[in-house]
Amino acid sequence: MISINDKTIAEIEDLFKEKSYQKFRAKQVFRAIHVNRINDFDDMTDLPLKMREELKNDFKIDRLDVLKTFESKVDQTKKYLLQLADKNIVEAVYMAYKDRATICISSQVGCRMGCTFCASTKNGMVRNMTASELIEEVYLVERLNGPISNIVIMGIGEPLDNFTNIKKFIEIITDPKGRNLSHRSITLSTSGLATKIKELADTGLDVNLALSLHYADNQKRAVYMPVANRYSIEDLIEATDYYFDKTGRRVSFEYVVIDGVNNLNEDVENLHDLLFGKNVHINLIPLNPIEEFDHKKPASKVLEDFRQRLTKRGLNATIRRSMGSDIDASCGQLRNNYAR
Numbered sequence: 001m002i003s004i005n006d007k008t009i010a011e012i013e014d015l016f017k018e019k020s021y022q023k024f025r026a027k028q029v030f031r032a033i034h035v036n037r038i039n040d041f042d043d044m045t046d047l048p049l050k051m052r053e054e055l056k057n058d059f060k061i062d063r064l065d066v067l068k069t070f071e072s073k074v075d076q077t078k079k080y081l082l083q084l085a086d087k088n089i090v091e092a093v094y095m096a097y098k099d100r101a102t103i104c105i106s107s108q109v110g111c112r113m114g115c116t117f118c119a120s121t122k123n124g125m126v127r128n129m130t131a132s133e134l135i136e137e138v139y140l141v142e143r144l145n146g147p148i149s150n151i152v153i154m155g156i157g158e159p160l161d162n163f164t165n166i167k168k169f170i171e172i173i174t175d176p177k178g179r180n181l182s183h184r185s186i187t188l189s190t191s192g193l194a195t196k197i198k199e200l201a202d203t204g205l206d207v208n209l210a211l212s213l214h215y216a217d218n219q220k221r222a223v224y225m226p227v228a229n230r231y232s233i234e235d236l237i238e239a240t241d242y243y244f245d246k247t248g249r250r251v252s253f254e255y256v257v258i259d260g261v262n263n264l265n266e267d268v269e270n271l272h273d274l275l276f277g278k279n280v281h282i283n284l285i286p287l288n289p290i291e292e293f294d295h296k297k298p299a300s301k302v303l304e305d306f307r308q309r310l311t312k313r314g315l316n317a318t319i320r321r322s323m324g325s326d327i328d329a330s331c332g333q334l335r336n337n338y339a340r
């Protein structure tokens, strides 16, 4: 059976042509799914009964189930364990701020990038998520919490390792005839697949890009991030410069602060040499300790001190606000704990 919430309007039009449905039916179904959020053909009451019955035989609407919800007591953050149709599990996080709400979504079941500090990659990658699963992550959380204004693709998985489905997902969710989310309210975070960064720039999708740099020295980076053996920091800077030139979007560099490892004076100098004078932003993230990585969470004063040393060297750095800090889990940890 073909998943219909995995398809753009043009694709639905092609599929419907084969079935000899009138062309406008494609937009109607797309609208039912992405505007009216109907996820059952029976509820598409503006379609003829016969067509609804046929659609049920030929197509399916992929759905996700909430397996478990973790609600923060310090803010309105909610972390969800979501179950896919084949029983695989991913995570999504809902974060509410004064004037906006953000969802953090997973892009793959597991991850094969192997970053030593990251829980998501510990059991490898099971499979890519489909565009419809990515869309349902958003719609499911919206059904429970109301509309979100921003999407960050920073959950489990490496989005640029699932390029085709991510691209389709962005195309569908930004379609003015559907959910109509603006490209600029979407941020994609990557561990640094340089060639894919350039490919993304060429798609014209113009989403915000975040690069998980974390180390400003190639050898050091390769110790913690195997992807550094494929692409050097120089390749990444070239790719992010290209991204900025093509899209006009300021790239942000994520930097997980690991006290005594990557907040030394040499790191400040390396970051200065790499990024000074560029229109970029450094986002400092406190390490969220995981069992498999023997380092502690940095104290606030360690983060603030590092930020100040970067600022003194003329770099634009801020500390990422931590949400739902009482739900003691970073990406991938909830899923691993549940599996245990």
Ligand code: SAH
Residues within 6 Å of the ligand: 113, 115, 117, 118, 119, 153, 154, 155, 156, 157, 158, 159, 189, 190, 191, 192, 210, 211, 212, 254, 256, 285, 286, 287, 288, 289, 290, 330, 331
């Ligand atoms: N694969 C993508 C997106 C998912 S990870 C990427 O690497 O960017 C989202 C961010 O969380 C990345 O910057 C990642 O390096 C960071 N991260 C992973 N493990 C972490 C941990 N234990 N504590 C803090 N941040 C972590």
